[in-house]
Amino acid sequence: MSTLAYAADAAAALLLLAGALFALVGSWGLVKLGTFLKRLHGPTKSTTLGVGCVLVASMTHFALRGTPSAHELLITLCLFLTAPVSAHLMVKAALHLDPKIRPGPPPGGPAGD
Amino acid sequence: MIAAVLPWVILIFALAMALNLVRLARGPGPADRILALDTLYINAIAMLVLLGIGFDTFAYFEAALVVALLGFIGTVVLSKHVAQGDVVE
Amino acid sequence: MRRWLPNPLVSLVLFLAWLLLAMSADPANLLLAAALAVAVPLATRSLAPEPARIARPAAIVRLGFVVLFDIVVANIQVARLILGPESAIRPRFVWVPLAVRDPNAIAALAGIVTMTPGTLSSDLSPDRRYLLVHAFNAPDEAALVAQIKARYEAPLLEIYR
Numbered sequence: 576m577s578t579l580a581y582a583a584d585a586a587a588a589l590l591l592l593a594g595a596l597f598a599l600v601g602s603w604g605l606v607k608l609g610t611f612l613k614r615l616h617g618p619t620k621s622t623t624l625g626v627g628c629v630l631v632a633s634m635t636h637f638a639l640r641g642t643p644s645a646h647e648l649l650i651t652l653c654l655f656l657t658a659p660v661s662a663h664l665m666v667k668a669a670l671h672l673d674p675k676i677r678p679g680p681p682p683g684g685p686a687g688d
Numbered sequence: 689m690i691a692a693v694l695p696w697v698i699l700i701f702a703l704a705m706a707l708n709l710v711r712l713a714r715g716p717g718p719a720d721r722i723l724a725l726d727t728l729y730i731n732a733i734a735m736l737v738l739l740g741i742g743f744d745t746f747a748y749f750e751a752a753l754v755v756a757l758l759g760f761i762g763t764v765v766l767s768k769h770v771a772q773g774d775v776v777e
Numbered sequence: 778m779r780r781w782l783p784n785p786l787v788s789l790v791l792f793l794a795w796l797l798l799a800m801s802a803d804p805a806n807l808l809l810a811a812a813l814a815v816a817v818p819l820a821t822r823s824l825a826p827e828p829a830r831i832a833r834p835a836a837i838v839r840l841g842f843v844v845l846f847d848i849v850v851a852n853i854q855v856a857r858l859i860l861g862p863e864s865a866i867r868p869r870f871v872w873v874p875l876a877v878r879d880p881n882a883i884a885a886l887a888g889i890v891t892m893t894p895g896t897l898s899s900d901l902s903p904d905r906r907y908l909l910v911h912a913f914n915a916p917d918e919a920a921l922v923a924q925i926k927a928r929y930e931a932p933l934l935e936i937y938r
Binding site for chain 2: 584585587588591592594595596598599601602603605606611614615618619622623625626629630632633636637640642644646647649650653654657658660661664665667668669671672673
């Protein structure tokens with residue numbers, strides 16, 4: 576195994592571990608935190624980043640095997656495009672279910688900027 | 689080195705999915721359960737990719753892609769249903 | 778050109794996505810990808826919003842790197858907050874006044890705000906002049922607004938015009 580391949584292998588292993596830890600912290604936040612809006616921050620983003628790390632590691636792994644794969648790019652694209660949309664819709668659902676947590680209207684009125 | 693860390697990584701993701709199940713069971717509201725399901729499917733995608741690395745096969749990628757698309761649609765539909773009592777506007 | 782490719786960006790993404798999915802670039806797949814890239818935007822034209830007018834591709838790349846960097850850094854911050862005591866977290870809602878007017882740019886800004894951890898775009902005021910952002914930990918409201926405007930909104934103003 577060449578030095579470069581060895582370094583890539585080590586980097587992919589590190590990425591896998593980092594991704595797993597991010598995903599675990601996100602899910603731990605989901606269980607630990609007290610209110611829904613706080614909980615929403617942990618999993619939606621930490622977990623997405625964790626999966627992103629795993630996907631990059633997977634690309635490295637298959638490239639090292641001599642069978643490069645690009646499907647990971649599609650999954651990453653799909654995840655990073657859909658995550659904000661689903662988070663946004665979940666906030667909207669929460670605001671609808673519990674109108675008490677909704678803040679007042681924006682300051683300034685029609686002027687703004 | 690990937691092979692050495694892979695079992696541990698899978699274990700950590702399994703733990704994360706178990707934590708999601710705790711939130712799914714505990715609730716307390718529908719929004720929390722949607723969030724738990726959303727996180728669960730994203731972790732499931734990671735699990736499928738890890739299996740693909742472990743078994744050295746591309747066979748799981750299509751599954752991961754389908755889980756990603758259907759999971760997103762599920763989250764959207766559930767959120768819309770909760771927010772508006774109706775899926776189609 | 779306008780008639781056959783009403784939205785060239787969408788066509789390009791579809792073309793590349795098909796090639797990635799098929800994992801090959803042989804003539805049959807190239808042909809099929811091209812057919813999809815033409816047919817799908819035409820078939821969905823009545824659903825699509827107005828196509829984005831994009832200037833300055835270099836600014837897009839730069840913004841992409843800034844966002845990627847922020848996602849990683851801010852994720853570490855949020856992870857630390859989650860693991861620390863919960864009483865140290867100060868969540869709050871903030872209305873961010875918007876300078877961007879293009880609907881596509883507003884959507885992009887809302888997506889970026891959500892993807893960078895610690896902030897979550899929650900709602901848009903009916904007149905589209907304010908974005909409601911939920912911050913995970915924001916002791917200083919003005920600093921958060923200034924950061925969003927400087928780091929993400931200013932490049933978007935350059936890109937969409």
